Amino acid sequence: MAQLHALIVGVSAYPHLPGGDGRPAGRHYGMRQLSASAASAKAIHDWLVDAGPRLSVPLGSVRTLLSPSPIEVERDPSLANARPAARDNLIAAALEWRDACAEDPDNIALFYFAGHGVERTRSDAVLLASDFGAVGGNPLLNAVDVNNLFGGMAPTASRPHMARTQLWLIDSCRVFPKEFDNFEALRATEVFEVNLPDLDRRSAPIYFGSLPGGSAYAVAGEQTLFSQALLESLNCSGGQKLEGRNKWVVTAGSLQAGMVAAVDRLNAIHGTEQRILGGGQVEYPDPVIVELANVPEVDVSLELVPTAGGIALSFHDSSGNQVLKGNPLHPNPYRDRWKAGSYRLQATPPLTSVDPEFPVRPPRFDWKAEIR
Amino acid sequence: MLSFRVPGRVDLPVEVFDSELRLVGRALSSDGLRVDPGTYFVESRLPDGSRLRRAVDAGDEEMQIVDLQERPKGLRAGTGVTRREFQPGPEIFGKALEKSRSYRARMARSRSTATLVTYRLGWVGGWQATSARKVRIGTGRVDVGDADAVGLRRRDGTTLVVPAPGKSASLMHFRIGEDRDGVIRLEAGLAHDAADALLQYLSVDLLDDARLMADSRAMAAEMLLSRKVEDPLAAAAGALALLRMNQLDRLHDWTANLANWFEWLPDGAAIWAEHLGRVGRHEEAAGLLKALPRRGLPVLSFSLVLAVNRLRTYAARWPEDRLLDRALAQLTRFALATDFSIPITTFLGDDPDSPEPAWLSESPGADLDGPEAVDERREPTFEMRM
16 A cells, blocks of 8 residues: 655754864865754654645555754753754664655655755755764765665666655755865765666655855754745645646645745745746656645735825635725735635625626735726 | 637646645646636746736637736736846746836946956867956846856955856846845856756746746747757756756657767756766766866756766766766866856856856855743654664
8 A cells, every 4th residue: 555654854953063072074175064954854753644635645664764952952951852953863763764765656655854954956955864974085985965865766677566655855055165176086885886777767855945145044942944945834824736636735735835935935024035946857647745734824915006095905815705905905905814715805896897706716816906 | 618818929838726725737728728718717827926916817719818917907917016036038928027117127227347358268278268348237138259158256356157068158147236235246148048947946946837848838948859959058048947847758869969969068968968877877877977177167057966976976886986086076176156046057166267256255044033932842762663
């Protein structure tokens, strides 16, 4: 029976970087401690467990490695009980995870990493394990690269039943430290042996939490913006009703659209420049990840430009309940969250040639109008 | 039957929803969609995040036109508000993009200038700057002649470079723009409107829309098995879309044709190599990629991503092959300096052969001050096997 198998890694504490409690690394490449990656990974773990029967396939296993910061442990002492996200643990967990995913092509594989990362391309980065900098020599010894992980999860002759649906969620910075001399020649640790597939028909999108050269943001000691956007999308903004179906679901494609909308809202709140960038490959039709628990709420932005008096406006949901009235709107733009559905605009005196009905559906609804 | 009228020159993807917001179907604006009588919402998503939107009561008529460009007389419904960045080439979507108009107006008012440099690759190798002239942003498209690369030297001393090998420059358009932070940038796009739109949808990961664009007649015309392909860059864009959506069955052998008929276009080799790799013909793919640096830097950043990622896999698989290592190192130099949010390869560098990765000046992982959280969590199990 198909199942979802997840590998979740959250690294906030890097003992060998400045501020850590380990032997300082010979070179730290300008990187320092993080404060929210472990808690973010834990939040993803919890969501998977809580989603239960709403997942498109049952949850089969969750392997979670965490290296929390002191502030995270202070908030949630249980974080200290997890296996640390050191390189050897990461390799061991990844090998187990791959074996589980390879049991059924209808399985879903989910990989989430939060921590330090170093850019390479739109769909590749090097991810730093918690013991990064523990030894000298190759600086990327305690680091793994997404390309190797992704390649190692392809269906091959030795693993013909590898999960065809895979979600790769990389929640890390992708800045390039100038201290990485001759970076292009460096090799990160290979987690998987490189077996080349005969045919790669996976639906395997990769979502990055920043552009190459870009920063990823977090609320200190709480959660990264990427993970907040991810959960928002899985719970709400990624929802859609597929052709001929009445349930609200999140698919691999709508997941990203929902994350982008969520991160836009978070950026507006925090004044940040968090981005979501996609890579990998996605087969059509889009695989379903989860069914929403409720009708989703949608970020709504309504703006009247310019505001003109003499016309009374009101907005009503599909049951006729008034949800908003006024001209001008207060405030303008007016922002709120409305349940997904069709809404109607009523104007007094009536406006001719007006589209009175409009759909409010995820990821968000933006409406800007001039009144003549 | 609903038919759709959209602004601009390009066939746009359209989605139709019923009153319960269930997806009824997707189509290109030129194709139309057959629906039962009822109330529907018709939307078209543009790459900048804005939407064209109309409600329609469909009857029994044979054909009913849904006008996504006409503005009602009394209340003019807009198309939504800003996304984070605005990609070049807005005019192909017509006047529905209000941000396009305000963007162009802002550019027209700007007095910022930069130096546009064109380069040619010499017979014995080495790049030569063939022209350098001051350009003001907002002046519209700039002529780059038959340059092999185009650079924009900014006042802060940085230079943006776009490769344009062979006949690429004639298949692209260039303009000087400015992002919302006032940073001048070199905006390149494809002259083929549909392919340019397709790339924009791909770059913001609107894959459902990209899939429909790849099916458009305009794209199909470029992807035929014919030597009359007039725009191989457009064909390359179509191939990249199909690879991204793993529609390998539709590629047939014309990725090989693209690589062989247009040797001056590095993207052809990168795309063919990726196609070969996806179907298990790895040694052939590796051979193509080893030779890629000699062809030049791919024009489309998606091609560069595919090439670098696959080279990395092969270099690990065949560590004794120094040519794979060398090709990987050569292309990675440029990848580290490339802005992959832009569909056309654009990198920072002193000249076309000297990419400069964006340097880190501060530690990454910027944290924000957040409110104290009330956090009551269950005792977790960190490894669960069910």
